[in-house]
Amino acid sequence: MYLEELKRTGDFLTLTRNNEFHLPAEQFTLSNGTQVDVIDTGVIQFTPAQYGQKDIVLSSAIHGNETAPIEICDELIQSIINEQLELKHRVLFIFGNPKSINIGERFVEENLNRLFNGTHAQDGVDNQERKRAANLERYVTDFFTSVEDGRYRCHYDLHTAIRGSKNEKFAVYPFLHGEPWKKSQLQFLLACGVNTVLMMRSAATTFSYFSSKQFGADAFTVELGQVKPFGENDMSRFAKTKATLIALISQEKLDFGKFNPDDYELFQVHRTINRTQEDFTFPFPDSAENFTGFAKGELLATDGETRYLAEVEGEAIIFPNANVALGQRALLTVIPMEVDERFV
Ligand SMILES: O=C(O)CCC(=O)N[C@@H](CCC(=O)O)C(=O)O
Numbered sequence: 001m002y003l004e005e006l007k008r009t010g011d012f013l014t015l016t017r018n019n020e021f022h023l024p025a026e027q028f029t030l031s032n033g034t035q036v037d038v039i040d041t042g043v044i045q046f047t048p049a050q051y052g053q054k055d056i057v058l059s060s061a062i063h064g065n066e067t068a069p070i071e072i073c074d075e076l077i078q079s080i081i082n083e084q085l086e087l088k089h090r091v092l093f094i095f096g097n098p099k100s101i102n103i104g105e106r107f108v109e110e111n112l113n114r115l116f117n118g119t120h121a122q123d124g125v126d127n128q129e130r131k132r133a134a135n136l137e138r139y140v141t142d143f144f145t146s147v148e149d150g151r152y153r154c155h156y157d158l159h160t161a162i163r164g165s166k167n168e169k170f171a172v173y174p175f176l177h178g179e180p181w182k183k184s185q186l187q188f189l190l191a192c193g194v195n196t197v198l199m200m201r202s203a204a205t206t207f208s209y210f211s212s213k214q215f216g217a218d219a220f221t222v223e224l225g226q227v228k229p230f231g232e233n234d235m236s237r238f239a240k241t242k243a244t245l246i247a248l249i250s251q252e253k254l255d256f257g258k259f260n261p262d263d264y265e266l267f268q269v270h271r272t273i274n275r276t277q278e279d280f281t282f283p284f285p286d287s288a289e290n291f292t293g294f295a296k297g298e299l300l301a302t303d304g305e306t307r308y309l310a311e312v313e314g315e316a317i318i319f320p321n322a323n324v325a326l327g328q329r330a331l332l333t334v335i336p337m338e339v340d341e342r343f344v
């Protein structure tokens with residue numbers, strides 16, 4: 001039904017926004033031999049006739065108001081369908097939460113990025129975001145497992161942060177359960193304009209953790225700047241990211257040259273502070289940026305009767321959000337770390 005329009009315009013984002021919850025699967029082949037599979041609303045897979053060793057997932061709009069990554073992926077999808085960009089590898093694009101894009105909000109009923117790794121099936125709750133998390137898990141599983149074993153897998157889940165950040169772009173490296181972090185991934189992120197990486201130290205319910213844990217994918221949550229409405233993003237700030245993503249999907253191999261540890265600012269998570277009480281506050285204003293450091297003993301947050309004080313000099317705040325649901329993460333704190341033997 002919708003195929004002729006999609007073939008003509010390549011505008012999968014509009015098609016997705018016009019079908020908030022479901023789109024019937026369809027398939028067609030580009031004249032360059034790439035097979036296009038629309039799997040559901042917001043989910044489209046490209047399979048070149050002769051594909052290389054990489055299986056690549058690029059997701060955006062897991063939070064609907066984080067528009068810059070949506071615009072980047074929209075442009076990439078259009079150039080693939082319009083045949084200006086030819087792929088070397090299998091690629092799955094995902095616009096996570098179409099309805100939340102349309103209402104310009106982080107989520108509709110429940111934060112989609114807290115529902116992966118099976119959390120969508122817990123507590124007897126049912127809503128569209130839970131259904132979507134279950135479906136997205138299934139689509140990613142099919143994408144990674146419908147080809148032979150032993151292929152290279154990666155998943156970049158693209159976001160923007162609610163607050164400004166001292167380090168404008170940064171990535172979250174999901175907990176690897178003791179496996180080493182990869183210098184080549186730091187190099188890829190640097191080429192995307194992301195020199196700052198946070199190492200998580202525990203399991204999570206995020207999309208990137210799901211792909212990392214379940215499929216051994218090189219997976220990251222990538223924060224590309226601050227949340228802005230459509231049309232207000234300065235796309236020149238994402239030029240390196242877009243160029244590197246294009247290189248990833250259209251070139252056999254990427255060459256980053258020699259690894260230099262001085263190119264990076266690395267942090268490890270010091271602790272996670274959850275909101276457990278209605279009365280949860282921060283002592284700092286909404287203008288306080290991610291990566292702001294606090295002196296040892298300074299107040300970081302108050303959760304009911306509990307006062308959280310900085311435990312180490314320079315403990316820095318990431319993603320402070322006093323409005324999260326009870327039981328959810330309201331703040332991460334991080335401390336600097338160096339490249340050492342745990343990186344390969
Ligand atoms: O700026 C904020 O407060 C949140 C930005 C955002 O959506 N971040 C992700 C990070 C996911 C991760 O920890 O890997 C999120 O909170 O879901």
Ligand SMILES: [Zn+2]
Pocket residue numbers: 062063066159160
């Ligand atoms: Zn987000």
